[in-house]
Amino acid sequence: MGRGPCCDKNGVKKGPWTPEEDDKLTTYIQLQGHGNWRSLPKNAGLQRCGKSCRLRWTNYLRPDIKRGKFSFEEEETIIQLHSIMGNRWSAIAARLPGRTDNEIKNYWNTHIRKRLLRNGIDPVTHAHLLDLSSILSSALCNPSSLISLSTLVGNTQALLNPDILRLSSILSSMKQENSDLFLQQIQENQLRNSLLQNHAIPTLSSQPSQFQNLVDLVPACISAASTGPFLNQTTPLMPANVEGFSPNPTSTFSCRNSQESFVPFNEGLVSQPCFYRNSTTTTTANPTVPELEELSGFQSPNNGYRIFSTDSVISTRLTSPGPLNSPSTYINSSSTEDDKECYSSLLKFEIPESWGIDDFL
DNA sequence: AAACTCGTCAACCGCAAGTAC
DNA sequence: CGTACTTGCGGTTGACGAGTT
Secondary structure, X not given: OOOOOOOOOOOOOOOOOOHHHHHHHHHHHHHHOOOOOOXXXXXXXXXXXXHHHHHHHHHHHOOOOOOOOOOHHXXXXXXXHHHHHOOOHHHHHHOOOOOOHHHHHHHHHHHHHHHHHHOOEOOOOOOEOEOHHHHHHHHHHOOOHHHHHHHHHHHOHHHOOHHHHHHHHHHXXXXXXXXXXXXXXXXXXXXXXXHOOOOOOOOHHHXXXXXHHHHHHHHHHHHHHHHOHHHHOOOOOOOOOOOOOOOOOOOOOEEEOOOOOEEEOOOOOOOOOOEEOOOOOOOOOOOOHHHHHHHHOOOOOOOOOEEOOOOOOXXXXXXXXXXXXXXXXXXXXXXXXXXXXXXXXXXXOOOOHHHOOOOOO
């Protein structure tokens, strides 16, 4: 159909608004209401287009706008809403009184997005970019992937800590031994989970001894990695696989097997998560949470999701409604931006592209 | 002190949905 | 029903200030 410009470019001022223009616009709207934005500039004596006036009013001059730094609660809300709504800033803004979509968008792009990236979380999908727990769960659900995983780990032996090598060897041996038994265990766990829904009972004792070895090893590997050569790498984090992503705030820790059927993963397999939400997302209650809370000394003031950071904790996907099979690694990182980041210093490391883990992923 | 880099955020642009005629 | 117009939205730009070299 084609459209003309929203206003006549001739004689229309652009750029920053002056206090005088603000006064004119504010006074006019308070007296007359904005009415038709297109005719407003002429009526108000402004050399601006209606669009510019509307933007100035809605984003800056409106009396109910809250200015200043975003509070922790607001930031939490934005992250949660973004994980559900994506870049629908106006919808997010509607749930944050006094904040405009533009302000939220800016804050996201300049603060939150960078922080998430730094913490290894894809700001688009909210999935961990590379998450050891997902690697392990993927491997456990799909034993064939153990080949790749062990290859991955094996190829980098020179860089790795002995604990990681032990992890590799265990994975290899798990692959070589009875994978049917492996799947059987997973299926049993699935059944048990369905029975014990909302009651996260530690089930490690029922795992094969190799599982126990694995669980014992992972924290050590993470600690090793967090102080090892990984942190010196500057290679960009692996991009998350966002294809087919369907935001699902109720995602629980699960993984896919090779047939793409979902196999809920036993939450007791790995250590407790860095993140969990207790309000807006569905997560199984966990008897160890109070202990962790006490340990970390952190609790969100708004009782939103709480984030735990301990030295040897593997994150799970409880805050990651992204693709369950998205590649992500997660080992500790130190973060220094500000105090708030203390809680989000997650276990993280970056894998150089030269490792060639595409096949694995 | 100047040049440069980086972070922030107000403002602009183009598109699409909604509405009036 | 089709067209013109308005409004709202999300992506992007660019000015500006602070910090660094």
